[in-house]
Amino acid sequence: xxxxxxxxxxxxxxxxxxxxxxxxxxxxxxxxxxxxxxxxxxxxxxxxxxxxxxxxxxxxxxxxxxxxxxxxxxxxxxxxxxxxxxxxxxxxxxxxxxxxxxxxxxxxxxxxxxxxxxxxxxxxxxxxxxxxxxxxxxxxxxxxxxxxxxxxxxxxxxxxxxxxxxxxxxxxxxxxxxxxxxxxxxxxxxxxxxxxxxxxxxxxxxxxxxxxxxxxxxxxxxxxxxxxxxxxxxxxxxxxxxxxxxxxxxxxxxxxxxxxxxxxxxxxxxxxxxxxxxxxxxxxxxxxxxxxxxxxxxxxxxxxxxxxxxxxxxxxxxxxxxxxxxxxxxxxxxxxxxxxxxxxxxxxxxxxxxxxxxxxxxxxxxxxxxxxxxxxxxxxxxxxxxxxxxxxxxxxxxxxxxxxxxxxxxxxxxxxxxxxxxxxxxxxxxxxxxxxxxxxxxxxxxxxxxxxxxxxxxxxxxxxxxxxxxxxxxxxxxxxxxxxxxxxxxxxxxxx
Amino acid sequence: xxxxxxxxxxxxxxxxxxxxxxxxxxxxxxxxxxxxxxxxxxxxxxxxxxxxxxxxxxxxxxxxxxxxxxxxxxxxxxxxxxxxxxxxxxxxxxxxxxxxxxxxxxxxxxxxxxxxxxxxxxxxxxxxxxxxxxxxxxxxxxxxxxxxxxxxxxxxxxxxxxxxxxxxxxxxxxxxxxxxxxxxxxxxxxxxxxxxxxxxxxxxxxxxxxxxxxxxxxxxxxxxxxxxxxxxxxxxxxxxxxxxxxxxxxxxxxxxxxxxxxxxxxxxxxxxxxxxxxxxxxxxxxxxxxxxxxxxxxxxxxxxxxxxxxxxxxxxxxxxxxxxxxxxxxxxxxxxxxxxxxxxxxxxxxxxxxxxxxx
Numbered sequence: 001x002x003x004x005x006x007x008x009x010x011x012x013x014x015x016x017x018x019x020x021x022x023x024x025x026x027x028x029x030x031x032x033x034x035x036x037x038x039x040x041x042x043x044x045x046x047x048x049x050x051x052x053x054x055x056x057x058x059x060x061x062x063x064x065x066x067x068x069x070x071x072x073x074x075x076x077x078x079x080x081x082x083x084x085x086x087x088x089x090x091x092x093x094x095x096x097x098x099x100x101x102x103x104x105x106x107x108x109x110x111x112x113x114x115x116x117x118x119x120x121x122x123x124x125x126x127x128x129x130x131x132x133x134x135x136x137x138x139x140x141x142x143x144x145x146x147x148x149x150x151x152x153x154x155x156x157x158x159x160x161x162x163x164x165x166x167x168x169x170x171x172x173x174x175x176x177x178x179x180x181x182x183x184x185x186x187x188x189x190x191x192x193x194x195x196x197x198x199x200x201x202x203x204x205x206x207x208x209x210x211x212x213x214x215x216x217x218x219x220x221x222x223x224x225x226x227x228x229x230x231x232x233x234x235x236x237x238x239x240x241x242x243x244x245x246x247x248x249x250x251x252x253x254x255x256x257x258x259x260x261x262x263x264x265x266x267x268x269x270x271x272x273x274x275x276x277x278x279x280x281x282x283x284x285x286x287x288x289x290x291x292x293x294x295x296x297x298x299x300x301x302x303x304x305x306x307x308x309x310x311x312x313x314x315x316x317x318x319x320x321x322x323x324x325x326x327x328x329x330x331x332x333x334x335x336x337x338x339x340x341x342x343x344x345x346x347x348x349x350x351x352x353x354x355x356x357x358x359x360x361x362x363x364x365x366x367x368x369x370x371x372x373x374x375x376x377x378x379x380x381x382x383x384x385x386x387x388x389x390x391x392x393x394x395x396x397x398x399x400x401x402x403x404x405x406x407x408x409x410x411x412x413x414x415x416x417x418x419x420x421x422x423x424x425x426x427x428x429x430x431x432x433x434x435x436x437x438x439x440x441x442x443x444x445x446x447x448x449x450x451x452x453x454x455x456x457x458x459x460x461x462x463x464x465x466x467x468x469x470x471x472x473x474x475x476x477x478x479x480x481x482x483x484x485x486x487x488x489x490x491x492x493x494x495x496x
Numbered sequence: 497x498x499x500x501x502x503x504x505x506x507x508x509x510x511x512x513x514x515x516x517x518x519x520x521x522x523x524x525x526x527x528x529x530x531x532x533x534x535x536x537x538x539x540x541x542x543x544x545x546x547x548x549x550x551x552x553x554x555x556x557x558x559x560x561x562x563x564x565x566x567x568x569x570x571x572x573x574x575x576x577x578x579x580x581x582x583x584x585x586x587x588x589x590x591x592x593x594x595x596x597x598x599x600x601x602x603x604x605x606x607x608x609x610x611x612x613x614x615x616x617x618x619x620x621x622x623x624x625x626x627x628x629x630x631x632x633x634x635x636x637x638x639x640x641x642x643x644x645x646x647x648x649x650x651x652x653x654x655x656x657x658x659x660x661x662x663x664x665x666x667x668x669x670x671x672x673x674x675x676x677x678x679x680x681x682x683x684x685x686x687x688x689x690x691x692x693x694x695x696x697x698x699x700x701x702x703x704x705x706x707x708x709x710x711x712x713x714x715x716x717x718x719x720x721x722x723x724x725x726x727x728x729x730x731x732x733x734x735x736x737x738x739x740x741x742x743x744x745x746x747x748x749x750x751x752x753x754x755x756x757x758x759x760x761x762x763x764x765x766x767x768x769x770x771x772x773x774x775x776x777x778x779x780x781x782x783x784x785x786x787x788x789x790x791x792x793x794x795x796x797x798x799x800x801x802x803x804x805x806x807x808x809x810x811x812x813x814x815x816x817x818x819x820x821x822x823x824x825x826x827x828x829x830x831x832x833x834x835x836x837x838x839x840x841x842x843x844x845x846x847x848x849x850x851x852x853x854x855x
Contacts, residue, residue, distance in 0.1 A: 051676075071675075071678075072675065072676040072677075072678070073676075073677070073678030076678075082676075084676075088670065088672060088673035088676050089670075089673060090665070090666055090669045090670055090673060091669075091819075092669065092816055092819075093665060093666075093669070097662055097665075100659070100662060101662045101663060101665075101666050101674075101677055102663070102666075102674075102676075102677025102678050102679070103659070104678070105659060106659070107658050107659060107660065108657060108658055108659070109658075109659050109662075260796075260803075262807060300796075301792075301793050301796040301797065302796070303796050303797075303800075303803070316797065
């Protein structure tokens, strides 16, 4: 289906989120929409998918006919389906119920017929999805696959994907790309929204770049990365060279540590982390790296083995004991586990300080907040509530909250959903910590990030932990194979 | 005890659980849609009194039941309006309503205190009631008990077998996702809260016109039933079948207290009467204990076989509530309309205050 957007404007209060966007996307093509966080990509896609309405005066034209879209249900009715960044599905329900929910029809759905459709579609795209499995047991990638076949089943002819490669593994990503190319080949219109240049370059037939609400330009292959970056940010940005660590004393040692939760088991993992070292944990979502990092933080008690921190045996001690011993953990869910929604930046800085008497000294808090906001380059005021900060600024605020000095920082997806400028800034701050001999362990689903910033890498695959790999001698391809469970035998003395 | 008296006793358990079954199903529907109707305890009393008063005045039992349902629906409408439209705390609104309705029932019911009124008769179902054992248990009951059997299966089939029920689960689980799939979340939440309220309302006359016929004011013995039904809804994991099982367990424990009284003479009779309540709470604790962090930590230190056994047991018992229970839903496109309404109400409030200050 040919999609044409004409003169789309959108105001949120005083913010002009979309400024007169004109874009035409021919049927059977994959259109990339590129832009940093807050550039207006999501707003534009929400307008197209009926989540919000554009300001009067704009037009959406499908196959030459102007349409009015009031709701997401209208959108799917005219053939536009959207895959949201956080899958909008129902985790405690079965895949088949998720698939079925929202389809119109009689009171009693014919589950057998629906299950047949489900299997046929899943097979067509080579997805191994079981209609009877519960969605909360699926990975983010599988939940995406479920959502894709659902939208196709409902008759979508335009598929919008919002940051679909965040949180999925390399093999799921390549499968997704194959699927999208196949769909475009069948005449579908695919709109691929991302801030990841390599994904867009790899996949898209045409790219539109948004910056500060405006469409700044379009590009066709072959793409030049530096050109796209310049369009996105209005300036040239480059990654620094890798900075390997100098070996220091052992900060953290795991000896024969075994962990388990309801879903998986890790048996006899060994690791020694030295001061100033960065360890990257690679693996598909839910392969055991989350359990592992939580054990290092004292949040999960190992069922076997010992955890030694700066020479002291910390096995079985609580999170607070770990914290006092100089370990800080920044979880992936920033607003749920990391920050306290409703409290301002000043409140957070006051809370993180050692209490001094019963009453709060607001003046000191204010000074502290102003100082940290400046040194961490947070776009916000001391009185700004944390939930109204953008993702990148929330992450900077979390870094500003870390104790000083620290022996170990644990980070879960430190840069997920952030644009490249914020990523570079955050890693700059973290590397500063490393130079003052703090060790870092972090989880990321971005393999390039892992290889760029870590000294050694541990790979996780359904509870198996690899021996530490030298990040300087490992390629993205090798890592991609390993997290997909391939080539483990070649690693020599891999542990299980 | 002969077999016959035992059977009649158990049939009595099924009958006396019927009102609790209605309350549990009503609350389950409401909570499945994401609205916590905490007014239940007061609603039941008010509906019991109102239902009895209407049946007594009109001498029509059916009208009495309808009046009870209407009262339940109206109270639920208040909960729905306050929580869905005005986005107020469901806990605060529901709790205050529970207290208000209870006292209102005592106040308004005083003219009907102790007067003899109509009572629902037992209607044995021909043929079926002659089946040995099962006939006595299930088919020599009154109309309202038959209805309770029917509603358990209807509610279960509706939630888990129909397309609308699937959407109901979706609305309570993740309203934003249900909205994307075409649900009118606000309307559906109203509908289910009101229907659930009507079922809760049915509990009242099911007592005052059948099980414990008549209105006795503060000594009706109905105060507290609503809280127990609320607990059973949770124990039942928001599933009508499991919830009904909880209701029967509760009625059975109460009956056991009565039966055991002549045998266990050394135990004060009050203990046996109150025992079902702490037993229910204990059950609740056991069902949800797996969620506690200290349990996980303790389990991690145990040997493997013990760990496995407990992990399995706890997971099997655990039921997770609808994720959006008690959480207001605001879709982008409706925000403006609601915001406008809210601003208008606030402006009116300011005007009123100005008027008060003036005079």
